[in-house]
Amino acid sequence: MRRKKMAIGIAVVVLLVVCGVFYACCHGHAPASVPEVAKRPKGRVLIVCYSQSNTKSTLTMGKWIQQMTGGDLMEIEPVTPYPDGYAATVKQAYGEIKEKYKPALKPLDKTANDYDIIFLGTPVWFGTFAPPIRTFLAENNLAGKTVVPFCTHGGGGASSTFTDLAAELPDSTLLEGLPLRGPNVVQRKMGKGLEALSYPEDVRNWLLKLDLGWE
Numbered sequence: 001m002r003r004k005k006m007a008i009g010i011a012v013v014v015l016l017v018v019c020g021v022f023y024a025c026c027h028g029h030a031p032a033s034v035p036e037v038a039k040r041p042k043g044r045v046l047i048v049c050y051s052q053s054n055t056k057s058t059l060t061m062g063k064w065i066q067q068m069t070g071g072d073l074m075e076i077e078p079v080t081p082y083p084d085g086y087a088a089t090v091k092q093a094y095g096e097i098k099e100k101y102k103p104a105l106k107p108l109d110k111t112a113n114d115y116d117i118i119f120l121g122t123p124v125w126f127g128t129f130a131p132p133i134r135t136f137l138a139e140n141n142l143a144g145k146t147v148v149p150f151c152t153h154g155g156g157g158a159s160s161t162f163t164d165l166a167a168e169l170p171d172s173t174l175l176e177g178l179p180l181r182g183p184n185v186v187q188r189k190m191g192k193g194l195e196a197l198s199y200p201e202d203v204r205n206w207l208l209k210l211d212l213g214w215e
């Protein structure tokens, strides 16, 4: 009888611990909230981004920038999407980057010329920007504009992404870019763990340091 009571007691404790862990997982980390930025950059802001993977890390980062700057967001998409499989995309992308290929884009719903500050976001592909960005740059004249690059990557950092973009934009004013690790952006978006990482806050801190005439 004593043993039975003890077993029930242990079961209850285990259940409580399990529930506690479950509760902490579900509620302990509020979904990543995007910090408010009271000031606004001086000038009209457009956030242009290309995002290919299902998790849409670069687009998520672009949305954070949109909320913090009050700008307009435009996702660019190739007419023909990249293949579903990762390996097939890698193979195709490798050839395209080598050839400096410019895939046709779906019609854009905003005109870069209407804006003063262009945030330009891309996933890092083979250490550089993705081919749809090359098409965008060929078809939109960003001379005289302030361009702020940002990217997400799989762990290798920005590599040559920002310097390669700068080389394509000799007549624009390029500001310091921000690279974020894509999988972390996604986890933060879902509010799962990573308490030590404050990605939206990092974006905010980076933004406020940029020379955008905040007012």
Ligand SMILES: Cc1cc2nc3c(=O)[nH]c(=O)nc-3n(C[C@H](O)[C@H](O)[C@H](O)COP(=O)(O)O)c2cc1C
Residues within 6 Å of the ligand: 050, 051, 052, 053, 054, 055, 056, 057, 058, 059, 086, 089, 090, 091, 093, 094, 122, 123, 124, 125, 126, 127, 128, 152, 153, 154, 155, 156, 157, 181, 182, 183
């Ligand atoms: C074709 C291809 C090439 C990639 N090359 C790199 C790379 O050179 N360095 C790196 O850190 N990550 C690389 N990645 C990972 C992506 O940069 C990373 O997953 C990114 O966050 C995806 O962004 P998205 O969700 O906006 O598409 C590559 C991914 C693909 C599909």
